[in-house]
Amino acid sequence: MNRLRALYDRLILPHPVVVLTVFGLLLGLAAVKFGEFRLDASAESLVLEDDRSLEQYRKVHRRFTTSDDFLIVTYTPKRELFSEQGLDHLRALRDELQALDAVGSTNSILNVPLLHSPDLTLDTVDSEIKTIDADNVPPETAREALLNNPLYPNLLISEDAKTTAIQVNLPTPERYFELLQQRNELRDKVAGGKASDAERAQLETVRQTFIDYTGKLGQERDATIATVRTILDRYRDQAEIHLGGVPMIVSDMIRFIQNDLSTFGFGVLAFLLLTLAIIFRQWRWVLIPTLCCGFTVWLMVGFLGWAQWPVTVISANFIALLLIMTLSLTIHLIVRYREFQHDEPEADPKDSLRKTVMAMIKPCFYMAVTTIVAFGSLTFSGIRPVIDFGWMMTLGLTVAFLITFIIFPALLRILPPPLDKSVLSNRIPFTDVFASFTERFGKTVLVGSAAIAILCAVGVSKLTVENSFIDYFKSSTEIHQGMITIDNRLGGTTPLDIVITDEKPPENATTDSDPFASGCDPFAEDCGGEEEYRDTWYTYQKMQKLEKVHNYLDSLPETGKVLSITSTLDILALINQGERLDALELAFVPAAVPDDLQDVLLTPYISEEHDQARFSVRILETMPELRRQALLDRIHSHLTNELDYDEDQVLFAGMTVMYNNMLQSLFDSQIKTIGAVFLAIMAMFLLLFRSFKMALIGIAPNLIAAGSVLGLMGWLGIPLDMMTITVAAITVGIAVDDTIHYLHRFKTEFAKDGDYLATMHRCHRSIGRAMFYTSLTIIAGFSILVLSNFIPTIYFGLFTGFAMFMALLGALTLLPRLIVMVKPFGPGASA
Template sequence: MFLGLPWKFYFSVLFLFLFTVLPNGLLLNLNINNAPKVYLPEDAPSVVIDGEVRRYFPSDQAVLLLFEGVALYSDGFVTAFNQLASTLAANPLIDDVMNITTQDHIHGTEDGFLVEPLVNVKALEKTRPSARKARVVSDRFAKNTLVAADGSALSMLVIPKPIGSSLERLALEDEILADVKAARLDGYLTGMAGQITTDVAQMRSMLRDNMLFIPATTVIGLFLIWWLFHRWLAVIVAGVVIGVVVSSTVAFYVIFNQPFNLISSIIPPLLSALTVAALVHLFNALHYASKRGLTGPDRVNSALREVRRPAFYTAMTTVAGLSSLGLSPIPPIKVFGLISATGVVLIYFVVIHLVPNIFSRFDYEPWPNRKTGLSGLDKLVSKLFRVGVRYPLYVVGSIGLLFVIFVPQVGNIVVETNLQEFFYPSHPLRKSTQHIEEKLVGTASLDVVFKAAERGGLKKPAILKEMRAFQHWAESLPEVDKSISMADFVEEMHWGFNAENPAFRRIPDNPALISQYLLVYDGDDLFDFVDEEYRITHISLNVNVHGANALSELMGQVRQYLGNRSLDGVEWEIAGFGRLFADQEDLLVEGQVKSLFGALVLIFLLMFIQWRSLGGALLCMIPNLSPILLIFIVMGLFGLWLDMATAMIASVAVGIAVDDTIHVYHGFISRVKQGVSPVVALVKTYRQAGRAVMTTTIILSAQFIVLTFSEFVPTTHFGLLTSIGLIAALLFDLLLLPAILIIIYSRHPAVVKQEPLFTKRSNGGDDGGV
C-alpha cells in the first residue's frame, strides 16, 4: 500500500530507523571520564608541570581508607591489615599502597641508623600492641597521615596507576571495597576519601541522574504532548524523534573521541526538552490547520508555511547560544557547546524535514479540540498579554524599576568551585571526608617542586634548610595541616645517627655527611620525594581547604614567600591536584565572559539578518537579556556560585529563550507588513503563537525542574536556574514584549482606531482576544 508514496516518506522512515539503531552500537564505546585533567587544556601550565612531576613521583590522586575499632594494634588485625595491603598492591591498576606495615621507619642504632618497616609483621612476637601503638604514633611521617594523633584510627593510602576512565576508577573502588570485605576488615572501615573517591562519587551521581532524568524528561515531554494535543500519532513520533536526537548526539562523543563527563551528562535532558519544544510548534501549527479543515499534505504544507522560517531562526539562535560555549577554554564546556549545538541542528532537520513527511501520510483525522490543555493555556496567555497591551508604560516602568533595585545583587556573585560542596552535607562523601580530616589531616594536596641545575644540587645544606624553613612557615598557615619533604628524611637520619638525640633532628651543615646518609639509606619512601639524581624534589602539603578560591589564595601566599627567598641554582613551581583544580577558576571566568558575549553577538546578528532591521534586532534582545540578568540577580541574592555547571546557564538560556521571541515577533511583523494594524497583529499573533510559546516554556521548564532532584548540587542549580530563566523569558515575552511593541507603534494610525482594546470590556463582546 506504500508503493505509491513519495520517496521522501521512505527516506524519512529509513533515516529514523537507522539513527535509532546505529548510535546504540557506538555508545558501547563511550569514554566516561571525569578526571581533573579533563577540565583543563593539555597545554595549561598546571597540566604540564603536573605531568612532569608524575614522571618521577607517585600521583597525589589516591584513595584513603580509614579504619577504627578495638585492638587495632593486635597481632590479628596487623596481620590482616598487612595482607590487605599486599592484596591491593598486587592489583595491576594500583601503583603503591602505604600503611603502617609498609611505611619506612628510621631509628638509631649503636653504629648509625636503621631503616625498617614501621610495624614489622615478621617480628610481631617481639613486640606488644601497646609498644606498636607508641612507635606508630611517635613516627614523624605516619603521625596524622597513617595514624590518628591519639592512635584511635589507622589509614591505608592506595595510589593507583594513571587511569584514563572514570568507569575504571569506579571499578577500582569496587575492587578495593571487595578486598577489604574479603580481609574481614569491612567492620573496621569507617571512611573513604581522596580525589579518586570524589571522582567516583561524582560518577555515581552522574549515572544515577542519567538513569533517572533521561527517561523522566522523555516521559514528561510525551505526557505533555498527549495532554495538549490528545493525538497518539504525535506522541509516538515524538518518542522516536527524541530517541534519535539524543542517542545520535551523544554518539558524537565516541566519533570524536571525547570524554563524557558531568558537563556532558546535561546533554540528554537538554536535547530531549528542546526536541519536544520544536515538535510542539509544529504540532500547534498542524492543530490550527486541522481546525481550518485541511488534511494530509495540505495540512502539513500549511503548518510548514507558518513555522519553517521562525523554526530555522530559533534553531540558529539556539545553536548560537550553545556554540558560543565553544569559546570557553575549559574543554568539557567547549565540547558540550559544540556537540549540543550539532544536536540542535539535527532537531531542526528531523522536525522540519522528516517528521512532516510522516504526517503527510498518516495525518488525516481532525485534531481533537478539547477544553482542557490548549484552551486553558489560551486563557492564561490572553490574561497576561492583556496586561501588557493595556498598561504598557506601567509594565515597562515596573520591570525597569525592579531591575534597578536588584541589579546590584549581581556584584555578590562568587566565582567558586568546591568539589565537596558539590554534594549535600548528608552525602556519604561529605560526611566521610569530614570525619577523616578530623582524625587525620586535610585530604586536599599541593606539591611545591624544586629543580636543581646540576646533579646532586639538592644535597646542599643551604637548600635543604630553605626547604625546612618553608615547611615550618607553611605549617603555620591554617590551611596546611602537614608537610613532608626529602629534608625530613635527612633530619631523621641525622637524628638516628646521633643516638636519637633531639638536638640533632636538624639539617647537618656538612654536605659530605648528607651525601653519606643518602648513600647508606636503604629504604624506599625517600624516593617518593626526590629522584635518584637529586635534581628534582617536591614538598607535599596536606591542605584542609577544598574551594578553588582558598587554594588560589594559598598558592599566592606560597609564591610570595618563595619569591622572597634566595634559592641558589634551584627553580621552584607549584603542582598537584590543588593547582589543577584552582587554575580552573581563571578559565571559568574567561569562558563565561567569552561565551556570553559570543552568544549575544551571534544571536543579534542572526536576528538582524532575519528582520533586516537594526531596531527589530535590538528590540528582540531586550526580553531575552532580561531573563539572563534575572538569573544573575538570583545567583547573587541567594549566594549561588558561578561554577562549572552554572557557567553554562547564561549561554544556554539566552539561546533557548530567544526562540519564543522570534516566533512572536515573526508573527507580529509579518502581519504588520501585510497591512494589519499593530494591535490586531498582536492579537492574532498571540492567539496562535502565544499558545506555542506558553506550551514550550511549560515543557522545557518541567523537564529542567526534574534536574533539581539530583543528588549533585551543580546539576540541581543548573535545572533550577535554567527553569527560572525560561519562565522569566515567557513572562517577558507575554508582558514586556507586547508593552514595548505597543509603545513603539502607538503613533501608528491604526492604534487609535483600536483604542477600546486598551480599556476594560464593558460587555461580553469579542474585542479581538485581548
C-alpha cells in the same frame, strides 16, 4: 521559499515511506558504533585548553617517583585500635586488599618503619628500624613511635590515634605513559604544522590505541574498586570505614555520569510524554514528537561513538537538552498545525502540513541558529569540557532541526491526526491573560522590569568562583564523607606540589664538593659562599632555606599535612638522639639512608638529577574561607620576596593548580560567552527584521532572563562552577526562541489590520500558547536534574528552569509592552 516548497512537494510529502526508509538506514549506521560511546572523568577531561598544568603534574610525579594513583581507606575502629585484637583486624583487612591482582602494594601503620629502638642511631638505622608486621612491637610502643614520627601523624594516623589509613597503590602500567608521550609528541607536531603525512596517520593509530588502552585500564580499575568496596563491607561492623582517593573519585564520577545519562534520559522522556499527553490529548501528538526526540539522541550517540568523542561530567546533560530542544521545535509545529486545522477544518491534512512547514521553517531556523550560536559561544570558554559541550550541542541542535523538518512531516503524512473538540473550540486561551495584564498595567511592567534589572546587576556583582570540590557531591555520597574524614583527621584532601629548582651557579663559581676545601669548619659554622653553589641539595645553607619554606607552608591555616626533605631531616634528627645534622652529616645523608627507605625518605622530595626539591602539601577542602588563587599568590609572594627565590625557580603543580586554573577562567569565560551570544542574537535580529530598533526590543527580555539567573546566584552566594557557567549562555539561546517566534508572528499578524493591541491579543492566543507549552516542557524537563548526585548538575537544572520562567514572563509581558510603546512596525491603523 518557493524552491523549498517545491522540494517538500516533490520529495518529502509525496514519499514519506521512502524518506523514513532512508532515515532508518542512517539510524542503523549510527547504531553500529553505540558500543564505542564512552564516558570520561579523568584529569585530562577537566583542564583548560592548552593548559600545561596536567603535563607538569605528570612530570613532577614521575620525576619524584610519586603518584596519586592510590586509594585511601580510612579506618576508625569501634574499639581500641592499638590492641592485639584491633591491629589483627586491621591486618586482616590490609591483607585482603593487598592480595588483589591490581594492587601493587599497600602502606599502613603495620608496615611503615618505627623509630622506637633505644639502640637506633645513624650507624644502626639499617638494622634497628622495626615494623609492627615484622617485629614483636607492643601496641602502646608502636602507638608512641608512630605519633612521634614527623611523617605519620595526619597522614597515616590521626593525632588522637583513633583513625588510621591504608594506602592501596594502584600502579599505572608503563605502557600508558609510553602511549601518552607518543600521542602528545605527534599531536604537538601536527598542531605546529611540522608533521608528515605518515606522522598524521600514525597519530590517528596511536590515538585510537591510547583510547582503547585507557578504556581497558578504566574497566579494570572500576572492577578493582568494586572488589575493594565488597571487601570493606565485610569489615564495617567493627569499624567506621570510608574510601577515598583520586581513582575512586574518577570511578564514581563516571558512575554518576552513567546514572545521570539514564536517569535524565528516561526521566526527561517520561516528563515529555506526560506533558504532551496533558496538552494535546492525542496519541499521535505523543508518539510523533517522542520519535523525533529519540531519533535525535540516537544519531548523536552514534556520531559520538564514530568520532571517539567522550562524554564528560559537563556534557552528560546533552541527552536531556537535546530531548527538550527537539520537543520545543516539534511543539511549535504542532500548535501551528492545529491552528490551521481550526481555521480550515475541511482542508486536506497534506495542505495543512505544507502550510505549517512553510510558516514555521523560517522562525524555527532562526531559533535554531541563535540557540546553536549560544551553545557555540561556549567554545570561547577555554575550559576543555565546556568547549566539548558547546560543540556537541551545536551538532545536536543541527540534527534536531533537520529531523524536525524532515522526519516530523514524513511521520505526520503517515499518521495524520484527526480533528478533535479542542482544535475546533473558540475558547480564548489562558495566555491572553498576559496580554490583558500588559495592556492594563503597562507602566507596572516597565517599572517592575527595571527593578528586576537593578536587582540582577547587584546580584551579578556578588558572584564568585571560589567553591570546594567537596561541595560538588551530596552529603550522602562516599566521596563527600571520605573527604570530610580525610580533611578532619588525616591531613587534607586536595594535593598541591611546590617544586623549587636549584639556583644555577655563576660561571666563575667553584663547585667543590669537599666540605673541608675552604677554611670553614663545617662542624661549627654555616659554610656559605662556595658551598652555596656546590652541586648538591644536601648543604647546610640550602637545607636551612628549604626548612623555612616547609615551616611557612605548615603555618598556613589552609594547609594540612606538609611533607618535604625537612620531614626526613626531622626523622634523622630523632635517630641522632635529637641532634640536628651538621654540615658534614648532611653531605652524607644519601649514603646514610638505607636503600629500602630511599623511596620513602629521599626521592619523593629531592631530585638531584633535575636539581629540584619538592614540597607535598595537602589542602583542607572543607575550610569555608579557602581561596585558592589568593593562597597560591600568597605562597608565591613569600617564596620570591621573603625567601629570595627567583620567579622561574618556583613551580606549582597538582590537582589544586589544575582545578584553580579552571575556576579562575570562569569569570573571563562568562564575559566572553555572554558577549558572543548577545552579539550573535543582535545580528540575527537585524538579519531577520532589518531593524536596529527591533533588535534592541528583542534583546531586552533576554538580558533580564540571563541576568536573573546570574543575579539570583549572586544573591544566594552560590559560586560559578563547571556547570553553572553555561547556564546564562544557554538560557539566552533558549529564551531567545520565544522572542523570535513572537516577533515573527507579531509582524505577520500586524500586517492584517495594523492594530498593535489587537495584534498583541492574537499573538498571545496563538504563538503565546506554543511559547507557554514549550517553556513549561523545558522547565519540567530540567527539573529532573535535581535527582543527580552531582550538585552542579542540580544547580544547572534549577537555575535553567528559573531562567526559562523569567524568559517566558518577559516574552509575554515586557516584549509586547515595548512593541506597543515603541511601535517598530510603523504608526499603525490607530494613528
